[in-house]
Amino acid sequence: MSNYELERRRCQLAAVSVAAVVLFVGVPLWWRTTTTYRAWLPMAQIQEFSKLQLLLDVDVEVVFARGTLTPEQQKKIPVTQTRDEQHSVDGGTSLTYRYETRYRTATIMEEDSLNQPTAAETDLSLNTLSESPCGSLVVYVIPESSSLLPQDVDVYVGQRRTALVRADAETKAGKTLKQVLAGVEPRVKEVLRVMSFSHGDIMAVLSNRVRPGSGSLPKKDDSIRSFKSSPGYEITFSLLNPDPKSHRLYWDIEGAVHTFVQPLLSKLSPLANFSVDSQTLYYTMLGFNARFDDHHSAYTLSADSLAHVINPAESRLGSNAASSNPPLNFLLYMPDAQHSPLHILDPQKRLVASNAFHSPRWGGIMIYNVNRANGTLPVDVHINMAKVMGVFLAQLRLLLGVKPTARTAGILVAPPGYSGLSDWELDRLMWSHSVENIATATTTITSLVQLLDQIDTIVINDNIAEQVSNAVASLQLATAELESGNLAFALQYSKEAILASERAFFDPSLLHLLYFPSDQKFAIYIPLFLPMGVPLLLSLLKIVAEVRQRRKDKLAKKD
Template identity: 70%
Template structure:
């Protein structure tokens, strides 16, 4: 009897030991080894990005030339004023624009530069004296008697970050500096609307991420025309020869790119990386049927049919429709005979003389006028990249494009809008990724993803800080780093749904393995509990 009791106790201890080992060691070890690895993410900082409010700051310097201020007014110069403006894009997003304006008198060297015969030469001379920082502006106030500007021009905007503002006779009535500045402020504000960031540009950059008012059609149209912000673009020039049996076309594409396109891309190097290639396509076919205009003796294409000429590869033109002219919505012939498709590219129809003498030998060699072609493509490329030519107010004279095809202040406007667009895109990407990872707890968050997310958040914070400080070049660089890091994290292959499975699938896999072992242990524990209750009843009965 005693031996049986000892063996029974030994069996109970063995069952309890196994149960303790399984519960205390086995279950935690299994849970730890099968849990999803999730590296730490800066969740609190990511949540703060959803309430991000941007403030754009620009430094403006107003320089008074000789004859624009009285000796009494000159005593109060230099001085600095700060102007803050707040604009709401939608109910949740507010943009603040801050201009820090510093007033001073011109130096002797600047006075000499302003004595040039023309405004363009004065603009160049002022640029050689000192180059204004990226994002800043300098407005030179010149006297009414100055011969730099024509009589009907009050403001000249050059190729750099400099503007010439003629002071009017009605402004000189002010006897105090404050009154003089009050008279100048509306005109200076117009200069800023042309040369610096504008509410229209920033609204267009945010058009895909905020709710725009239906009345803001200009911003919507501009945003739909330009390429979306990207770290790099590939530009392809295609020569379509529909009838190589009749024409052997020659185009100096390499020389034309170096002469007309490369200077623009070099200036845009801080915005994005560009690669250029070219190709020649033969026997291309037309996707639409042009109408023959007997009065012109040529085929015409209407604006409605232009969209059907483009597919994801390129347009194809048929040899049977020549000459071919493009008409606008008013049925007027387009002078450039070209059109562009928003966010895609541009097409130019180059008509050749189809009348040759009886002794002509086919195919006829034809040299394409690359200056004519590249002039059109350069204008289209400016539109596609978001370089908008602002509507200058009355009395403004904007210098024509230089050899680079882009003025310094136009580059600044593009950098402002691209910086804001990059910040908005990276913010949306990071917050969307954080919400996805929070909703699906089984997705693995490896150290690389966590590093990219942290890098994106840090770059976003730095970009916002640099925008607020007016350091445009650094703001653009940080915003590009933010969008690259956010996209690398969002599109990381480890986040694919095939690389993780939900908890119900995990238990479905492991229960068939653990159940045969757990049933005997559970039955032993139940038997031990039952015996313990039986003994307790027997002891209670003996006491009674």
């Protein structure tokens, strides 16, 4: 074999060796080192949440007091009945409300509590015997002749989770137990309508999963003025003094918060964390164009002009950039001497008694007028904090989703008491927040999975996978606790689910390779691999051509 042949054979072996190294070592190594890391996610469980199916279980206990049942009827007690209400919602969401009602007779201690002079004292005494768990209700059926309730009242709703219901005059005369229970059921439903959640409450928090105009949402949705569920809220009380030369204002905001606001926030602690601060702003005006009204002998603001009042003062209220929690602003405004007194008119051109208004999902404003009869400036003003906080607390309840109870004939609702919130009002909020947290967390998780499916260059690290798994596990626990009627645990798990889902969705690592698509990869790799790949490919093609030519020559010699 000549030197030329040896040199050509050596070049062919070198080309084949380089190609083998590239194909069997370089390509797998490059593929391995450039592959996007994606940790395992529980896709099967996440797909189940795309169609949200919730079952809300409410435990109701109906207790018959002495004199409401005959001895024959008492022998057949206790009795348990279950009633389901199913609702289909757009987007694959279905809701089932299960009311498990247990009927029994009152114990000796409960009979003693039912002998209290007033219904309020009875409610307090019954609560000291045993405190009902969150989300459950106890309805006491008292004789028709009982003096606990006024003659025109058939249902009394207490501050806790108990209610008193007056029995019919013909409840036990010649009727079976089934007929007696059927006669009590309408009034028990009235108690549920007031003290427990309604379908409208649940649909309001599921508005993001319902197609607008589909008819599933209630026509009059008061939830647009309340804040969405959040792990925390920032409450700020601001005193606006546009004319310090005319007024020297004194307000005991610290004492007022401790006396009036803190009891309510302590009651709401299962729902969220609250932080409260205050400030005094000088030379800060509201954006209004007040006109003097001869009829009322005062400057007035019409209802249609209130939307423009907030904007000029909002820039001076301070920034909430340090926290992601939504802010609730409450402004106490003292009009200057040129626009005093200042009153708010309702759409019917009547004076608003509180002289205040609230802005949906923002806060409230109260205008505080003072008497300048002495004519000496500046006027020392000691603000009546009880009056001011009474207005702000009513606005705070509305902004947090506590709906006022409509007055109904025959139903008497006890005032919320010192804390400003009844136990059953807290339960209604807990039902709504639990469902809203579950719906929000499922939407966040399913949106994240859809995003990861569409963009395969996003890295899924172990931290994201852990947060997603935690969110899925918390969602499963929250739905299971709702089905079991354990409202407190359901709320806690739903809060954990929404926190874990948001941590996964907003993880900064998701954005590292988000804007590095495949076409840009080719733009980077081609200048690196093309100068080496083209000569190597041409050498391999030449070797293949020579091998084919040799085979043809051998076949020709044989022939």
